[in-house]
Amino acid sequence: MGTLIARRLLALVPLLVLVSFFVFILIALVPGDASVTLAGGENATPERIAEVREELHLDESIFQQYGRWLGGAVQGDLGDSLFARTAVTSDIAERLPITLGLAGAALFVGLLVGVPLGVLSAMRPAGAIDKLSRFGTTLGISIPGYWLAIILVVLFAVDLRLLPPSGYVPFFENPLRWLEHIALPAIALGTWSAASLSRQLRAALIDVLDTNYVRSAWAKGGSTRLIVVKHALKNAAIPVVTILALQTGYLIGSTVIVEEIFTIPGMGPYFLRAVVSFDVPVIQGVVLIFVLAALILSTLADITYGFLNPKVRVS
Amino acid sequence: MSLRPDTTGLAPVAAVETVATARSTSPRLRLVRRLLRKRGTVLAIAFLMLVAIAAIFGTAVAPHDPNAQDILNSNDVPSWSHPFGTDDLGRDILSRLIVGARISVRISLQTVLLAGLIALPIGLVSGYIGGRLDNLLMRIVDAMLAFPPLVLAIAVAGLLGKGVGNVALAITIVMVPGFARLVRASTLAVKEETFVEASRSIGTRTRRILSHRILPNVRSPLIVGMSLAFGAAILAEAGLSFLGLSQQPPNASWGNMLRRAYDHSLYTHPWQLWFPGAVIALMVLAYNTLGDALRDALSASQWVPTRDHHRKPWQAWNVLQAWQQRQRKTRRGLTAVTRIEVPAAPDPAPLLAVEHLSLEFDTEQGRVRVVDDVSFSVASGEVLGLVGESGSGKTVTSLAIMRLLGSPPARIAEGAVYFEGRDLFALSFDEMRAIRGAELSMVFQDPMTSLNPAYTIGDQLREALRLHEHVDRATARARAREMLDLVQIPAPEQRLHEYPHQLSGGMRQRVMLAIALMCRPKLLIADEPTTALDVTIQAQMLDLLRSLQRELDLSVIFVTHDLGVVADICDRVAVMYSGQIVEQGTVGEVFTRPQQPYTEGLLAAMPQTGRAGDALYVIPGQVPHPRAWPGGCRFHPRCAYVIDACRSERVSLTAGPNGAAGPTPHDVRCLRSGELDLRGSQ
Numbered sequence: 003m004g005t006l007i008a009r010r011l012l013a014l015v016p017l018l019v020l021v022s023f024f025v026f027i028l029i030a031l032v033p034g035d036a037s038v039t040l041a042g043g044e045n046a047t048p049e050r051i052a053e054v055r056e057e058l059h060l061d062e063s064i065f066q067q068y069g070r071w072l073g074g075a076v077q078g079d080l081g082d083s084l085f086a087r088t089a090v091t092s093d094i095a096e097r098l099p100i101t102l103g104l105a106g107a108a109l110f111v112g113l114l115v116g117v118p119l120g121v122l123s124a125m126r127p128a129g130a131i132d133k134l135s136r137f138g139t140t141l142g143i144s145i146p147g148y149w150l151a152i153i154l155v156v157l158f159a160v161d162l163r164l165l166p167p168s169g170y171v172p173f174f175e176n177p178l179r180w181l182e183h184i185a186l187p188a189i190a191l192g193t194w195s196a197a198s199l200s201r202q203l204r205a206a207l208i209d210v211l212d213t214n215y216v217r218s219a220w221a222k223g224g225s226t227r228l229i230v231v232k233h234a235l236k237n238a239a240i241p242v243v244t245i246l247a248l249q250t251g252y253l254i255g256s257t258v259i260v261e262e263i264f265t266i267p268g269m270g271p272y273f274l275r276a277v278v279s280f281d282v283p284v285i286q287g288v289v290l291i292f293v294l295a296a297l298i299l300s301t302l303a304d305i306t307y308g309f310l311n312p313k314v315r316v317s
Numbered sequence: 318m319s320l321r322p323d324t325t326g327l328a329p330v331a332a333v334e335t336v337a338t339a340r341s342t343s344p345r346l347r348l349v350r351r352l353l354r355k356r357g358t359v360l361a362i363a364f365l366m367l368v369a370i371a372a373i374f375g376t377a378v379a380p381h382d383p384n385a386q387d388i389l390n391s392n393d394v395p396s397w398s399h400p401f402g403t404d405d406l407g408r409d410i411l412s413r414l415i416v417g418a419r420i421s422v423r424i425s426l427q428t429v430l431l432a433g434l435i436a437l438p439i440g441l442v443s444g445y446i447g448g449r450l451d452n453l454l455m456r457i458v459d460a461m462l463a464f465p466p467l468v469l470a471i472a473v474a475g476l477l478g479k480g481v482g483n484v485a486l487a488i489t490i491v492m493v494p495g496f497a498r499l500v501r502a503s504t505l506a507v508k509e510e511t512f513v514e515a516s517r518s519i520g521t522r523t524r525r526i527l528s529h530r531i532l533p534n535v536r537s538p539l540i541v542g543m544s545l546a547f548g549a550a551i552l553a554e555a556g557l558s559f560l561g562l563s564q565q566p567p568n569a570s571w572g573n574m575l576r577r578a579y580d581h582s583l584y585t586h587p588w589q590l591w592f593p594g595a596v597i598a599l600m601v602l603a604y605n606t607l608g609d610a611l612r613d614a615l616s617a618s619q620w621v622p623t624r625d626h627h628r629k630p631w632q633a634w635n636v637l638q639a640w641q642q643r644q645r646k647t648r649r650g651l652t653a654v655t656r657i658e659v660p661a662a663p664d665p666a667p668l669l670a671v672e673h674l675s676l677e678f679d680t681e682q683g684r685v686r687v688v689d690d691v692s693f694s695v696a697s698g699e700v701l702g703l704v705g706e707s708g709s710g711k712t713v714t715s716l717a718i719m720r721l722l723g724s725p726p727a728r729i730a731e732g733a734v735y736f737e738g739r740d741l742f743a744l745s746f747d748e749m750r751a752i753r754g755a756e757l758s759m760v761f762q763d764p765m766t767s768l769n770p771a772y773t774i775g776d777q778l779r780e781a782l783r784l785h786e787h788v789d790r791a792t793a794r795a796r797a798r799e800m801l802d803l804v805q806i807p808a809p810e811q812r813l814h815e816y817p818h819q820l821s822g823g824m825r826q827r828v829m830l831a832i833a834l835m836c837r838p839k840l841l842i843a844d845e846p847t848t849a850l851d852v853t854i855q856a857q858m859l860d861l862l863r864s865l866q867r868e869l870d871l872s873v874i875f876v877t878h879d880l881g882v883v884a885d886i887c888d889r890v891a892v893m894y895s896g897q898i899v900e901q902g903t904v905g906e907v908f909t910r911p912q913q914p915y916t917e918g919l920l921a922a923m924p925q926t927g928r929a930g931d932a933l934y935v936i937p938g939q940v941p942h943p944r945a946w947p948g949g950c951r952f953h954p955r956c957a958y959v960i961d962a963c964r965s966e967r968v969s970l971t972a973g974p975n976g977a978a979g980p981t982p983h984d985v986r987c988l989r990s991g992e993l994d995l996r997g998s999q
């Protein structure tokens with residue numbers, strides 16, 4: 003198991019190099035002369051253009067620029083915002099926990115609803131619950147999260163006035179108020195998670211419930227609970243965990259729009275402001291953090307995979 | 318939202334296509350028919366057509382100028398002249414939705430098709446050529462896949478600059494790596510298949526293999542993957558539009574309409590938020606429904622509930638009852654029983670009596686009967702051989718006794734199984750559970766897959782005991798060790814801690830046997846316990862079974878198609894053909910004086926019987942599929958003694974002497990049993 007983890011982490015190194023290069027190379031997408039565009043386009047002053055050119059070392063080759071950027075990134079320095087002049091790293095450090103909290107809450111909603119739904123519909127494919135849940139989950143993966151968020155705002159905040167329509171209170175300031183503010187965005191994001199998770203779990207469980215070893219367990223006189231919880235779920239979890247990690251990576255990305263709608267001061271609004279103003283260091287920093295989060299999740303999934311699958315663990 | 322193809326359930330596509338082509342109707346027609354069978358799919362197609370019309374004709378079908386402002390009529394609720402109302406600038410919402418359709422349709426088609434087109438050669442080359450190039454390409458693909466799709470799309474679209482074209486480019490870039498992986502995976506799968514190997518060895522050129530062999534098999538998964546990506550593309554575009562990166566106001570797109578309504582009408586006219594959002598959702602829903610249907614239609618045939626055509630809407634009460642009944646009957650882990658009559662138990666009751674058992678499966682082609690009026694019994698301490706060629710129904714009969722067949726699709730249509738006088742088909746799930754593994758056990762045909770890969774041998778042994786007896790861990794562990802000893806597994810203590818994949822096939826079958834015997838059952842059903850093993854292991858396994866049977870005074874149903882084994886270890890034998898018992902009696906009787914041509918054929922096919930030097934005899938023809946059982950005697954197409962009457966007359970099983978003075982020495986199903994002089998095994 004130790005070697006498995008070590009091997010996984012080692013394999014991550016070349017991937018990280020490639021990924022970070024892709025993040026950096028985003029700057030190449032900027033149309034026209036990057037220094038002009040980044041300095042403000044048409045109304046850029048020559049001084050400002052020179053300044054940007056200097057700051058981003060745009061005169062060097064792209065690989066030299068990359069090396070410099072990566073060197074800084076490894077030491078925790080992602081440069082400064084071109085406009086706010088603040089350090090990207092500390093900006094992100096401030097906002098990331100908020101986003102992760104939201105993503106965590108959404109994942110919680112996803113698991114809370116998705117797992118039981120997946121299990122129940124797999125128990126009786128084409129049964130009443132399954133038909134209903136298939137309908138529900140098809141809707142769930144089709145409804146845009148941002149629209150669902152807006153509908154939730156209309157219903158719960160504007161009409162019923164149960165929850166605040168926007169804003170944010172840090173968890174450590176007041177956990178209850180935090181929950182009030184995070185509930186709607188978490189449900190808006192978690193619905194998609196729950197729907198896709200339950201579909202994946204249903205498919206995996208139906209496959210596993212059809213296997214010979216599950217038949218052996220019935221033949222022993224096992225109860226439904228024993229079959230599902232012990233024999234089927236553990237095996238069905240093997241493919242699902244991988245997919246779940248992938249989806250959670252996506253989920254973190256999807257917080258961007260939802261944060262914008264609820265004006266939650268996380269990574270989303272910060273990222274979007276940077277995107278519309280060509281604030282390249284911020285864009286690179288945020289994208290890098292999002293990729294890293296996704297990579298960490300998928301690595302965790304691989305390690306969990308090893309725990310669940312003795313063929314990987316014992317060999 | 319995910320811009321990557323969801324590939325679950327795509328694997329069997331290639332295999333099924335070949336089956337489909339074998340049928341008489343054209344596969345494409347069948348596909349369309351399967352697609353249109355579901356109402357949801359038809360609705361989805363209809364909606365997509367409607368949107369397509371809007372996208373093609375745009376302003377020509379729009380009732381108003383989509384950009385014409387009319388401040389006097391702003392925020393009008395839906396009316397005849399403005400069916401969806403007007404927005405805060407007095408623009409007609411319906412007209413704006415219609416012109417917005419063009420953006421969504423264009424983006425979804427453009428991005429998915431382009432991404433597919435780019436990904437196809439990458440995946441093909443990577444999968445087919447392999448090696449360094451594959452390694453490099455897949456590294457790049459993996460790195461791109463690591464990015465959360467929406468974040469990447471926002472960054473790329475934002476940096477390229479606002480606009481529909483750049484958004485399309487961004488979405489395409491995000492989609493390519495997922496498709497490339499999909500194509501590569503299907504290429505690899507096909508490449509491994511023998512026919513590609515074969516054509517490579519005859520020297521077919523690589524390009525020909527790629528275009529004639531691999532491409533057709535890559536097509537289905539890619540089409541399904543792409544059809545599921547359309548919805549994701551729409552969602553992404555609308556999202557970017559919502560964020561102000563795509564279509565710029567005043568021109569309408571669904572996403573920017575939603576944004577405008579959110580910014581300007583959330584508190585005052587929240588109804589305006591419904592239309593653009595609902596259209597996006599419906600569009601994605603339609604695409605997803607179509608994609609799902611396509612996947613289902615292309616992948617392995619699934620169980621489909623048989624429709625009851627005679628149901629009338631005004632019989633609501635009956636429908637409700639039927640539904641409730643079905644809910645009650647279909648339960649995981651217990652075969653449903655739909656018999657109407659219950660045959661009486663024989664008197665005196667043997668240990669096990671199967672009475673007039675008939676089994677049916679609900680399949681896509683309708684209901685098929687696979688076991689037809691089967692009766693046999695097993696006395697205490699007796700070993701009954703159940704023999705017949707592959708497909709004759711031995712396994713399903715055994716599973717039905719244990720009620721282990723899944724419902725749907727299986728149902729016990731007729732008959733009863735009396736175990737120690739109790740009708741197993743009348744038991745509840747919990748009552749059945751108490752018997753399974755405790756008094757009635759089964760060892761399955763395939764030892765490689767019958768143990769749970771996620772738990773140790775010891776765990777699975779102990780579980781078998783603790784399900785039925787309240788013992789502490791230490792006792793359970795000791796018993797598990799003992800049982801492994803009993804089935805002659807060396808170093809049992811160590812084996813207890815191992816996982817199934819660490820054991821050989823023979824070892825696994827011994828473990829299965831140990832599990833089955835853990836609670837000292839009265840009856841063991843052994844379904845070809847040795848077929849999957851190699852010959853020397855087979856012999857050991859049989860010796861073991863025989864000695865255990867004597868030692869534990871077990872009753873055994875031994876399922877096999879090897880008559881040599883039957884002669885070796887069985888007391889009585891029942892011969893099955895096409896779901897029926899065709900001959901039944903003591904081994905001595907049946908083997909020396911067979912009364913039924915099928916039995917004679919089986920005996921002649923035994924390697925032990927054939928004279929040295931002779932080619933091994935095989936019964937000509939094949940076991941018919943249950944859907945194609947011939948009328949009259951089911952064996953008649955293959956029988957050497959067939960007469961005209963065999964083709965038309967119903968042939969029943971005549972009882973032997975123990976069923977009063979019958980005309981035959983034991984139970985036989987043959988019109989000519991009295992007059993034929995058939996050869997036995999000596």
Ligand SMILES: Nc1ncnc2c1ncn2[C@@H]1O[C@H](COP(=O)(O)OP(=O)(O)OP(=O)(O)O)[C@@H](O)[C@H]1O
Pocket residue numbers: 678680687705706707708709710711712713714726762878942943
């Ligand atoms: N789930 C199912 N749905 C439809 N038909 C089925 C199903 N399971 C089995 N059958 C059919 O029932 C028939 C009997 O199958 P069964 O497995 O009992 O044969 P068998 O005598 O055990 O053969 P073998 O020697 O190959 O094990 C076969 O024709 C098979 O196609």
Ligand code: SF4
Pocket residue numbers: 913914915950951952953954956957958959960963968986987988989990
């Ligand atoms: S009934 Fe006729 S066809 Fe059938 S086994 Fe007897 S002789 Fe052959």
Ligand SMILES: [Mg+2]
Pocket residue numbers: 711712713762844845
């Ligand atoms: Mg069988």
